[in-house]
Amino acid sequence: MSASPKKHPPTSGGAPSLASLLERDLYTDSLDCVHCGLCLMSCPTYRVTGRETASPRGRIYLMRGLAEGRLEDSSLLEEEAFVCLGCRACETACPSGVRYGQMLEHTRAAVRSSQQGAGLAIWIERFALRQIVPRPGRLWLMVGLLAIVQWLRLDRLGALVLPRRLANMTKLLPSIPPAAERRRMPPLTSAIGPRKGRVALFEGCVMPEFFGRVNDAARLVLSRAGYDVIVPRSQGCCGALQAHGGDLAFAHELAEKNAHAFDAEIGELDAIIVTSAGCSAALRETENWIGEVGGAVAAGVRDVLEFLDEVDCELDLKPIAMRVCYDDPCHLIHAQGIAAAPRRLLETIPELELVAHRNPEVCCGAAGIYNLTQPEMSKQVLSPKIDALVDADPEIVATANPGCAMQLAAGLAERGIEAAVVHPIELLERSSRP
Numbered sequence: 001m002s003a004s005p006k007k008h009p010p011t012s013g014g015a016p017s018l019a020s021l022l023e024r025d026l027y028t029d030s031l032d033c034v035h036c037g038l039c040l041m042s043c044p045t046y047r048v049t050g051r052e053t054a055s056p057r058g059r060i061y062l063m064r065g066l067a068e069g070r071l072e073d074s075s076l077l078e079e080e081a082f083v084c085l086g087c088r089a090c091e092t093a094c095p096s097g098v099r100y101g102q103m104l105e106h107t108r109a110a111v112r113s114s115q116q117g118a119g120l121a122i123w124i125e126r127f128a129l130r131q132i133v134p135r136p137g138r139l140w141l142m143v144g145l146l147a148i149v150q151w152l153r154l155d156r157l158g159a160l161v162l163p164r165r166l167a168n169m170t171k172l173l174p175s176i177p178p179a180a181e182r183r184r185m186p187p188l189t190s191a192i193g194p195r196k197g198r199v200a201l202f203e204g205c206v207m208p209e210f211f212g213r214v215n216d217a218a219r220l221v222l223s224r225a226g227y228d229v230i231v232p233r234s235q236g237c238c239g240a241l242q243a244h245g246g247d248l249a250f251a252h253e254l255a256e257k258n259a260h261a262f263d264a265e266i267g268e269l270d271a272i273i274v275t276s277a278g279c280s281a282a283l284r285e286t287e288n289w290i291g292e293v294g295g296a297v298a299a300g301v302r303d304v305l306e307f308l309d310e311v312d313c314e315l316d317l318k319p320i321a322m323r324v325c326y327d328d329p330c331h332l333i334h335a336q337g338i339a340a341a342p343r344r345l346l347e348t349i350p351e352l353e354l355v356a357h358r359n360p361e362v363c364c365g366a367a368g369i370y371n372l373t374q375p376e377m378s379k380q381v382l383s384p385k386i387d388a389l390v391d392a393d394p395e396i397v398a399t400a401n402p403g404c405a406m407q408l409a410a411g412l413a414e415r416g417i418e419a420a421v422v423h424p425i426e427l428l429e430r431s432s433r434p
């Protein structure tokens, strides 16, 4: 696919609209792509479809068309922008430094802001991402209702009687943890033994509801490693899901809230620790999203595994004699370049056998809420991943992102595989338990 002759980016008279500002950024960013095609085979949607328009190069060509006002019919771009997983494997493969993740965010926001009268599915998605996900009380209530549905086994009934798409959604849900696990963490956990420093823990929105045990494991391991762990109460949702859905303005509001939540303590902190790869990737964008006021948060964010590896934590580890596959979350390996640290940490656990499987760096198809909005493509992307795990035959699959954990667990369960899916920090917690 060849580039069109260079034109000036679109301009508009009077105050520029959000869409035109985003398109201007898109135009500038698109110039980095030299159309070499080296990213193509790293793209899961291109590998599934073989369509140029479902490849990074093809999408960038469409994005540039949008920015230059050349697209007479934008429906193809609208479709391909949301069929893209946002996995950013193309960024890792690109020799030209294309910032594809940012371009995708801007494209989706431009598409959504220019759509007249959103359809029902978009309206429901936006309502859930604005009115439920970032509001802890409402989310707690919704998850509580889901727990009752699961307790009454209505989800199994639903899987039989609901339309296929809705039935598939119920299969992706993990068992809702008991209420005791869904509580907020204590505001301060003191270091055990000689004190090495002080960190803040970022809780996230979905994590406390579905994966409170992961945040708790991080808190305990950090305190055993000699760190005071604080949990600022005014923190909130990171905005990743909203940004992926094209609601960049709301994602920026959430980023501002978090910048203020950590502001008072930031000078005293060694890091802001995050257990979800999607959240840490979004928090690292805080400065790009809201400017200087977000600089300290963006600079201070560390994935929990990255931090423990970086500070060379000393933990008294007991053996875990199990075969473990580590699967890379895209937002850790491609968005943040973190691949070796989780493996190095797992290898410190005595008797744990780290087993390699094929293509651990390829997306599992979870991609935020992609497995809900694009279930067919998500399944096709997941399938080779599950094949690779079946061949490696681990007892445990470790991954560092909640969406990936749910997707892998659902994929393994569908094939009747019993391997447990956990966060690596849970294994470190179990191994370092006094």
Ligand code: SF4
Pocket: 042, 043, 044, 045, 046, 054, 055, 056, 059, 083, 084, 085, 086, 087, 088, 089, 090, 091, 100
């Ligand atoms: S983000 Fe992933 S799915 Fe989207 S174009 Fe890049 S490699 Fe393909």
Ligand code: SF4
Pocket: 032, 033, 034, 035, 036, 037, 038, 039, 040, 056, 057, 060, 090, 093, 094, 095, 096, 097, 098
């Ligand atoms: S590798 Fe980079 S420069 Fe080459 S086509 Fe892909 S995005 Fe463009």
